[in-house]
Amino acid sequence: MIIDQIQEEIIDNFNMLDDDIEMSLNYLMELGEGLEPLGDELRIDDNIIKGCQSKVWLSHTFEDNKLIFFGDSNTAITKGLLSLLISVFNNRTPKEILESKLFFINETGLCRFIGTQRSNGLEAMENKFKIIALNSLKNG
């Protein structure tokens, strides 16, 4: 399953950073910078992921039974995390997304500096992806 392969890759990449927190943060920041910023028309309340400490927006398109995600955040590290989630779920069918299990977050230890409160934020993000998938399935 390609979702799992991508997660494995992420884990490998972070393993190479050898538990160096600063490097991990730099890497996340870089990843976040790779995300195209959302235009104001998409930075709307409907796209906000509730339950995150910082502001996180997630938008999507649905074509050929595949979901494409666009996201943004007002903080660099969160944006990096969001970009990881997007890379995992992008271009997948709703069914694939709904059946997937996220394991890379725990295995990379990314939760460590994401914050105890913050991990709910990650859960909230994951949920948002799945809700989008569910809605696409129903409507598609």
Next chain:
Amino acid sequence: MIIDQIQEEIIDNFNMLDDDIEMSLNYLMELGEGLEPLGDELRIDDNIIKGCQSKVWLSHTFEDNKLIFFGDSNTAITKGLLSLLISVFNNRTPKEILESKLFFINETGLCRFIGTQRSNGLEAMENKFKIIALNSLKNG
């Protein structure tokens, strides 16, 4: 001053018990037993010393400018303590009582097993003796 002499005697007596708490308690109990129990007509609310955990009554007569005290308590140890106070103040003039300073309680370490709450009880007892003395002075 005779009040101080009596206090010194008490201190000497307790010093002989050599910090043995059980012996001190036995001795106090004995002292208390030496106090003539008050009749029901004197075990009245007016004679109660407020502020003690157990019930303590104090009555007196005033003759030839001297105070004679009678006291009782429903607990044996407290009665022993009361008997010590009575022995210190008995047969003294109101003026002597009012001018006296009680030091035997601290020096014997009797406060140790009298209780932190209880030490207020001792203060309450001392106060009652002095109030009786004051009233006798005014009225006498």
Next chain:
Amino acid sequence: MSNFPISEIRKDFPILETKINKNDLVYFDNAATTQKPQSVIDSLSNYYKSFNSNIHRGVHQLAEKATEEFESTRETAKSFINASSTNEIIFTRGATEGINLVAASYCKNFLKKGDEIIISEMEHHSNIVPWQMVAKENDLVIKTIKVTGKGELDMEHFKSLLNENTKFVSIVYISNTLGTINPVKELVNISNNAGAKVLVDAAQATSHKNVDVKDLNCDFFVFSAHKMYGPTGVGILYGKEKILEKMPPYMGGGEMIKDVSFEDTTYNTLPYKFEAGTPNIGDVIGFKKAIEYLNDLGRQNIYKYEKEIRDHAWKELKKIDRIKLVGTSDSKIGIFSFYVEGFHYYDLGLFLDAKGIAIRTGHHCTQPLMDKMNLDGTARVSLAMYNTYEEINYFIDELKKIISK
């Protein structure tokens, strides 16, 4: 005799090595507060030495670690009482604060003039006064279940008190004066059928027996860490999530809000809505070790051992003619309230103390019960799992000597 590892357990409690007047400490005042195992004491030091920090909302690692440990006590407590969710676990200062919180907050939203609250004659002041306070303010009526001569709740009398105005029943699980284990499950069932919510004051229960809020099906359940081998200053209020959600907050402050403005303040979700201000972080973290200690030994095993020493103490106490026991229900834990005719309990306490035996004397914060029994106080021996046959025998011997003085 069971194979309860009593000598290992005693080694875990450093205070048990204390000498009092050259005698070994015999600590029989466990209903007032229990002693603490080394693991609890160490966890306090360890917290302050290595990760003390204010919790929640923190980005740094001390804050992370402290938050994680703090919240993990909530998890542990949830399992310990078999709650459904950590949202049902509110940290308080102790049982008393828990009862006050429910009395004030629940009453505000759910009780109206003329409604009735039932408590019992054997309640601790902490389960009387908060109700008196809200009753006075809101014109509610308090009714009290009678206690029988054996020190049990008169269940027939209880049933006769129920009517359509009964909205709340607040009852002690195990009496701190009598030791009686009340039929709380039955009580909850009857009360709920009558449309009343039930709070269980479990201050004396959690260290002695298995407790299960789902099985009891009570609406609220309060207890204190310090009575179950944990630190002073922490307790837990359990409440059914659906009910807690509808209750207004008790205190306002940091932590308990979602958004504050001068126009409009919205409150945080459960359990935080009821936890205003910086909580007692260190002791909450230490509390977890106390629960783990109980879990490791197994509450069934503890119950069994405690029953053995209770039976022994009871048998020996009954042999002494001049001793009058108060609270003789068969369904009881090792709490013995008694008096000796002609020997004041206060003197008794002092003489026992001289022998190193710590007991409690007085009304035990149950004055109405004392009044009912025509007593102004008793001597109370309360046992815990680290107490032994030897200690009981020593106590019995000294007791006999003292009262023959």
Next chain:
Amino acid sequence: MSNFPISEIRKDFPILETKINKNDLVYFDNAATTQKPQSVIDSLSNYYKSFNSNIHRGVHQLAEKATEEFESTRETAKSFINASSTNEIIFTRGATEGINLVAASYCKNFLKKGDEIIISEMEHHSNIVPWQMVAKENDLVIKTIKVTGKGELDMEHFKSLLNENTKFVSIVYISNTLGTINPVKELVNISNNAGAKVLVDAAQATSHKNVDVKDLNCDFFVFSAHKMYGPTGVGILYGKEKILEKMPPYMGGGEMIKDVSFEDTTYNTLPYKFEAGTPNIGDVIGFKKAIEYLNDLGRQNIYKYEKEIRDHAWKELKKIDRIKLVGTSDSKIGIFSFYVEGFHYYDLGLFLDAKGIAIRTGHHCTQPLMDKMNLDGTARVSLAMYNTYEEINYFIDELKKIISK
């Protein structure tokens, strides 16, 4: 440089030896909570190892000793803030509980519909929400003193708010977000002349400067042990005896009563009337050591040293162009709130943490102040007496590197 014994002091705080990501911990989150000296940590262990017991009403020696030590913290705290009597010292869980107690209890007896309470825009949520709650319940009006651009109270605005309906003023001594030391003495004077009582929220004051309730002449004064090198879970509410005496109890339970019966309950005298249930005995006893630590060093000396490092940090922060400081009053302690344009405070906090530097980010429980300043949060560095020039320099260097990322 002063001859403040900084290296000895640092040795007294074991946590300062912690490594975070291989870096030395630089703890700059002192406004959230301070670290604890060894003497405080030891006193907790010592309590539980050698004289843990429930207090008051006990005949045995553990109870005696625990009661004595517990009450001696009250004495020490009384002198520390220069109160007139230990009857004025109420133990609470912390500043938040103190404010809630006053809001609930004072209002009940002394405020009526339409009466006005003044707070300020710079208050901590703990000094906002309790007032909002009682205001809503009792139809009271809350007015807020404006804060100036420098982060000071607008005293003219304050005066303009006063009128015959003003019954209470509750104000922060030192702002936890801005560091501003407010002119509390003047405020009390003006308020009292206008017939209003004043509560001073001294949560941030007691560790940094001398505090004297007689000199301030305030009616109430609250603070938390954990913010002044003491354990979590304890605080103090000071109130003028005459006022406290007239206030109804806040919580009901053991300890706070004189006599309980189902017909008539009478409350205990001060300070016990306000201390329901088993208090946080261990931490109250540990708290004394924290006060003694401050007394031994001398608060004047602490203030002087902290001013030196504050000035240094301030000077260095001002040199960094992109840093915008929030709270620039000359009358301030070493609390620096700031933001960096184009760099979110949350990211900043994480990067600093990776370097071992613990700061706090967010709204610091002062959302209305943030709203007023059009911010959703800041990064906050808050210094304590164990912080050093070296730590500040290290932080400034790392800060520069991070924001140039």
